[in-house]
Amino acid sequence: MNRVVTRIPPSPTGRLHIGTARTALFNYLFARHAGGKVIFRSEDTDRARSKKEYEDEIIEGLHWLGIGWDEFARQSERTARYTELLEKVIAEGKAYVSKELAKDDPEREVEVVRLKNPGKEVVFEDLVRGPINTHTGELGDFVIARSRTDALYHFAVVVDDMDGGVTHIIRGEDHIPNTARQILIQEALGAERPQYAHLPLILDEKRAKLSKRSGATSVMDYRAEGFLPEALVNYLALLGWNPGDEREDFSLTELVGAFSVEGIQKSGAAWNREKLLSVNQRWMRKLSDDQFFAALEASRPDATELASVARRAVPLLKERARTFGEARALLSGELACLFAAPELSRETLRAKEGERGTAFTKAGLEAVLHAAEALPESPDAETAKAALMPLADAEEAKEKGGRGAMLWPLRYALSGQERSPDPFTLFALLGREESSARVKKAIAILGA
RNA sequence: GGCCUCGUCGUCUAAUGGUUAGGACGCCGCUCUUUCAAGGCGGCAAUACGGGUUCGAUUCCCGUCGAGGUCACCA
Numbered sequence: 319m320n321r322v323v324t325r326i327p328p329s330p331t332g333r334l335h336i337g338t339a340r341t342a343l344f345n346y347l348f349a350r351h352a353g354g355k356v357i358f359r360s361e362d363t364d365r366a367r368s369k370k371e372y373e374d375e376i377i378e379g380l381h382w383l384g385i386g387w388d389e390f391a392r393q394s395e396r397t398a399r400y401t402e403l404l405e406k407v408i409a410e411g412k413a414y415v416s417k418e419l420a421k422d423d424p425e426r427e428v429e430v431v432r433l434k435n436p437g438k439e440v441v442f443e444d445l446v447r448g449p450i451n452t453h454t455g456e457l458g459d460f461v462i463a464r465s466r467t468d469a470l471y472h473f474a475v476v477v478d479d480m481d482g483g484v485t486h487i488i489r490g491e492d493h494i495p496n497t498a499r500q501i502l503i504q505e506a507l508g509a510e511r512p513q514y515a516h517l518p519l520i521l522d523e524k525r526a527k528l529s530k531r532s533g534a535t536s537v538m539d540y541r542a543e544g545f546l547p548e549a550l551v552n553y554l555a556l557l558g559w560n561p562g563d564e565r566e567d568f569s570l571t572e573l574v575g576a577f578s579v580e581g582i583q584k585s586g587a588a589w590n591r592e593k594l595l596s597v598n599q600r601w602m603r604k605l606s607d608d609q610f611f612a613a614l615e616a617s618r619p620d621a622t623e624l625a626s627v628a629r630r631a632v633p634l635l636k637e638r639a640r641t642f643g644e645a646r647a648l649l650s651g652e653l654a655c656l657f658a659a660p661e662l663s664r665e666t667l668r669a670k671e672g673e674r675g676t677a678f679t680k681a682g683l684e685a686v687l688h689a690a691e692a693l694p695e696s697p698d699a700e701t702a703k704a705a706l707m708p709l710a711d712a713e714e715a716k717e718k719g720g721r722g723a724m725l726w727p728l729r730y731a732l733s734g735q736e737r738s739p740d741p742f743t744l745f746a747l748l749g750r751e752e753s754s755a756r757v758k759k760a761i762a763i764l765g766a
Numbered sequence: 767g768g769c770c771u772c773g774u775c776g777u778c779u780a781a782u783g784g785u786u787a788g789g790a791c792g793c794c795g796c797u798c799u800u801u802c803a804a805g806g807c808g809g810c811a812a813u814a815c816g817g818g819u820u821c822g823a824u825u826c827c828c829g830u831c832g833a834g835g836u837c838a839c840c841a
Contacts, residue, residue, distance in 0.1 A: 327841090331840080331841070360839060365839055422839080450770070460841050468839090470838090491772090493836095494770060495771095519835075520835075527835075560779060564788075564790080585772045585833095586780065586835090594791095638804075670800080723800090726801070735801085735802085739801095
């Protein structure tokens, strides 16, 4: 039994696309599961469109996701080999040189190489879909090289797969129509036919092939937004594959163990950002507070230092943010009150006092101020609650609705927000000094 | 249009000849909180349609419809 060999063959003509990453992931998982080998191959035969910076980004992005390989190849470095085999098939009469007018410039005459198409039925067994039949007659004698020394994609791919000993070709469904012509080239070359598995496409909300126009399709954009590579891998794997049961939480290592072609889906899968966000949040919550904070710092677009209170706010961020980008937005939005004293409105401060009047609200806050004196400078939220909640309960005993009548102005005095974490958590994060100062300020506003 | 592929809740999917068709995301409600968020509990929601085969079809067969892919001297 041959050792499994798969390939990751991106074309460096654009950024690292989500679809490219998923196909790479499946090739990686399949090979690793079988204890096989992965070849990374930069398909840069189109010299006009290929760029080194794209190749760099693709490699960096794949590594970021945790996807690695055992061999690295670049098609632009193998032109001599393609030429050699081109000559061979021409000499054997399986292909021929054809003088034609250039497609892009009808003034110029070129000598392209065409494969002699036997025009037969090609049937191949797809590991996902079963037998697929193609009539290759319609293809005609298709072009396999721009010239005797300049092989085209289909020829280069077949040569590389043959030389690399590739046993399994796992790629997008959009390659099904290409398969027959590649098989024809294989047969001309006398190469062994590998196994094929065509993956369902990733679709956008309109159920069309996910493209740049569909929104964010670059893996690096997701990294910049503050997604975790573990989350992206987990989500990507479950788009078009499932373990056959109800498990959904998978690390890369667990995926390697669980992966099998039987679990690959046949129909296209729509990209769903909401689900990705939820997966990401789950992975963010697995981080310890220190890890979370480090990742948050690493996700900053600029080098601005985060205030130390942000470290203590991590538990809050964990329950509110689904990405590190959202966490940053929270710190400068809803949680900005942790860093600077808010502007307070007299109206909002009095929102819950009802018929009872300003003196009522003020008395509540003064009681808080008094009780706070007994608290340490940095109490934890539980301690603050233990000291302050009885006050609210006492108010409640006096008058119906009294508990909220005290808690609301307290929370608003500390946060300046109609929505915020609870007052005890805020008190703990802010510290006794700052909290008391804010309560005093609120009392002053009420008294004015 | 030719050729190819696909068709279970809105989305990702499980079950496959016999289940009240299960889970997850989202949505809705309740509950905790007299603010949010998180948590807990519950709910709505699907086998595209029409024929067969069968005691019985989501499952097997045929057709219809629908969706997607692909038709390069790109990859």
